[in-house]
Amino acid sequence: MALYGYTIGEDRDSNASNGKQLDVYRFLIPSAPTGSITPTKVGTIDIAGTVTNADLEGLATNPTTGNVIAVNEARATNPPNPIDPVVIVANVDQKSITSPTHTPSDLHRFGFESGADFSKQQNALYNISGNKTANLGGEPVGSSLYKITTGNPGTISLVDGFGPATTAAQRQGTQPTNPGKFADGLAIDNLNPGKTRAFASDFHTSDGNGNNLYKVDLLTGELSAPIALRTPSGQPLNVNADSDLSFTNFGSQRLIGWLETGAVYEITGYQDELAASGLTLGSATGSNGAGFATATLLGNVTLPNALATTPVQYEGFTIANK
Template identity: 65%
Template sequence: MALYGYTIGEDRDGNASNGKQLDVYRFLIPTAPTSLITPTRVGTVNIAGTVTNADLEGLGTNPITGRVSAVNEPRAGGTPSTPPTVIRVDNVDQPFAGTSVLPTLTSSDLRRFGFDSGADFGRDYSVSGQPIVLYNISGNDDSKNGSVGSSLYKITTATPGVVSLVDSTPTVTERQGTQPTNLGKFADGLAIDNLNPGRTRALASDFSTADGDGDQLYKVDLLTGQLSAPIVIRNSAGQPLNVDADSGLAFTNVTGSYQQLFALLETGFVYGITGYQDDLNAAGLGLGDGFATATLLGRVNLPNALSGVVDYEGFTIANH
């Protein structure tokens, strides 16, 4: 069984008059370090209208259907005074059949926090039967734009679905998006272990240094939306990784196989991550040794990625 990574670029021409043309690419996940990884364009999502926050930065693979869905970044503007449009686009993998819906924000004063986004599917531990929902972590890494931190949201899989904040005791400022539920903890990638489900079997990623710290992972509590203490990411020499880029995070979730974790940076660099297992296996939001190791596997040769003209921030893995 081959493992394919999926990512979606920003609007390819930046021309709002012809919609928001977001190209979807897939690429084979390498089993050993290589130089360049050649992607294939599988389709284009064209989000028409005046959707200012169109970038589909959160990608996840539904463990029931095996299909990939995407959710857009939280906010494009600097203030959360009006509710931004939330877009979920389903079936963006191969065979491509991308269709978009506009989930409803609830409660009525809900605004999403932050400017960057990561997503993955997982069980909803607040509901009997634990149905599958699309979780979305939204973060801000730059104090120029307000408080640094992250908030976790969930989107039900019905059409169009409902968006809600994951927090046991949300405050007014957290609901309205002016404060994060995890102050000082920025993350923009999300991966949920659906092979071994549990409310803390999820990791979020932070490969940014703009928030004043280094590269790290966090355990995520899918019931309360809280993040653990940081899990420091080191390189193969044992030194802090110290790259600075937006990121996507994904588990392989292959039945009958041991779990693997990968990260994709917006520039196309792919990392395999190991050494996180003792942290993920610790009870609750507790940690093992608080370290993980990232090994560079190669760079996906995505159009205009290395130059920074087009960013590719969403990432998920589908099994074909």
């Protein structure tokens, strides 16, 4: 048994008439910093061309079955029409596809970027979606958390229990539930479950708020004040790419960050922030006075065309014990 990272590339075939082909790769998670990491292609997911936004950005591992599950990006067109399909590819090795029912029926997922993870405690898949800029579909900057129940087809609902009553604009994707906070990666701690034992990630500098983690309350959908990411030398992390995040929920726990370019980071110091009395949801400082964690580059996965002039993006990431 070994810890493997999984990622899925964008559609590699521009011919829409024959649908979309998304390649699945896996690679060993290194135990210490290394150079390049060689992946193995383990399959291809074929999705009908009628699904306009089949970009599997949110990857998660079911801690009970060990199966890898993928969720597509949030939307391809402006709200409120059409209702965006939520394509879920369960068990990527078998490529079964389902689409959960929106609850209530006027619900739309907010934003263009997505991350996902599975909560064993809640027996549900969670998806975080948002935009890093206001000009994508005319939507404001922000992130929202969604809960997807298991089953076929299952349901998807907005998690929004920390402020005023949910508005129609929030349900329909024209107003965020966490304004000014963009996150596109999600990791849930299934070894030490709790309502804030989850993190969202933002590895963008272009969205105006730097490279950060956020604590996530799975019961209310609230994101904390930002936890700044630093290099091992103490400098602010300065990368600019879509990201994802995953816990190793097996054995000795680790938190691993991922960039769409194939860069793999190990994040440490977050334990202090989870326990920090000053960094509760919505506060500004942690026990160390600033609220930060350290991101150490473990290596770069050599994925096809990830660094090309017009790159294939590998935005989703999860870890499985295989």
